[in-house]
Amino acid sequence: MLKRNIITKTMAVAAAAFVMVACQKIDRPELGEYIKDANPPGGPLKFYVAFDGTTTDPLRNAVDSMRANFASSNPLTFVPGISGRAIQGAATKDKAVKYASPNDFADASSFTVSYWLKHSPQTDGEPEFHFSLPSKDYWHSSAMFLLVEKAGPNPDNSTPTQMACTFAVQDRWVEFRGPNRLPNALDGNWHHLAFTYDQTTSKLTAYVDGVAVPYTGTGNIVGGAATPMGPAKFWNSSRDNLSSFVIGGWNKHVGGMGDAFKGPQDPWIHSYSGAMDQFRLYNKALTASEVTALFNSKR
Template sequence: MNYMNKIVRSTVILAAFSFAVMGCQKMDRPTLGDYAKDTNPPGGPLKFYAAMDGTSVDSTRANFGAEKDITYTAGVQGQAMDGTHNGYISYGSANDFKKSTSFTVAFWLKKNGPNPAGAGTSFVFGLATTTDIWTKQDMFLEFEDAGNPSSADLASAKFYLLDQWFEFTGAKRMPHVLDGQWHHLAFTFDQTTSTLTTYIDGQAFTNLPADFGKFTNNGGQVNFSKSAGLVIGGAGHYAIGKTPDSWMGNFNGMIDQFRLYDTALSASEVADLFTNKK
């Protein structure tokens, strides 16, 4: 074997060894294309989608969130994030969702009853804001732990939208969503009617006063132009480097398939998300 052949053979062996070592390495994040996606054309209505399938990635922009004290476990489809009293995922932004004039927020959750005493309310998500208001958020959903408390069969919740509160309390509490089983929630806002519609497991929640969903602030129009980051599993404060108020607890449960659209999905579209576990 001449000198040049020895060099070629050594180079091939070294390259094969390097490839084998690299192939065995555990990647911290999935490579591009290796995470769950949803059909959505460029510029389409789905502005944020975190499947929580073993990673925090928002696959509409290949944008990873900052994870704090969460794990991944079996979800309604694939895996889901499993939070603790201190767990959440923080994203620097919700992409072009801030341009929305109509919207839909949709996700799956699984939680057994309200937070334990002293742990505070359960914030499912919070859209932070740069506006100097005490809530530090443009939108959020939280489950109550006191006053009009939640139970496993009746969830006392408050949906906050640009300083207007939609309170699912007393006789308006949500049935079964905290019973330890997977449930789908969706909130749609239609700018043409200035109305928020609530869906539970693919069906519009109708146990509400006739004018319950009417949004009256800001002339009935939403404006998220000052919104900042998004937090899933906690209050929006974390996304802007603030500490939530003492009563603002994190979501001690599981969240899966978190979506933000810049349009009000129809009843059939929401039903499809539920039926097909999207």
């Protein structure tokens, strides 16, 4: 018995020594050039997808992998983008990219939506949705969306040189129509769009290619001049009511609110038919210089 105890103790000491040596060897590895995270935990960038699908950049790959590996929820194809690859929207009424959530962007009080687009006209000229944040808290079942109006001669419609659109936040709508339409965004070339909302002013500002679009009248105050919105709130009764995040379409295009929103579509509800790249959501209103920097760097 004594001999066995001695052998056991000897083996335990040897094992401990091996562990210590092994730990010492891996405690000081040769450090390479690690990617520097420009958006540390708690930073303002809450959602980012480059649409590259196979990117080796670990800071992008998590969201890109969602796009690449869940084809049933994300049926769009890849095309050359403004940086790497982009997604190509579908001319049908039932395809868009669906993500499980917009991450912590749902808690933003000020915000920025930023992305690149290359427009392709709808075959029947109907309106189309660029993105949507589905929510059960609102009558239109979306806490945020962008709807681009159909083409036509009416000042409330879009042309290749003027994009008429509506940006919805909760039940507040900001309409970029008539003299407030966005320039050049639908001419078939790559353009950068950004929408910033500042809770201190209750104003939504649109940027095209890094330049703020002038807005006439009071409609740029979300909710109207008499009732400024203040801090944005994308959910009311429960954060769980935000079911997903849709890029390139609206809730019905992906069944974003469950079975009741699947199936036949309203004839005017179209998914986005063009290409889209570098989609970002921030929980702050970027400054004009920050938006310009995104445009200049093709980010």
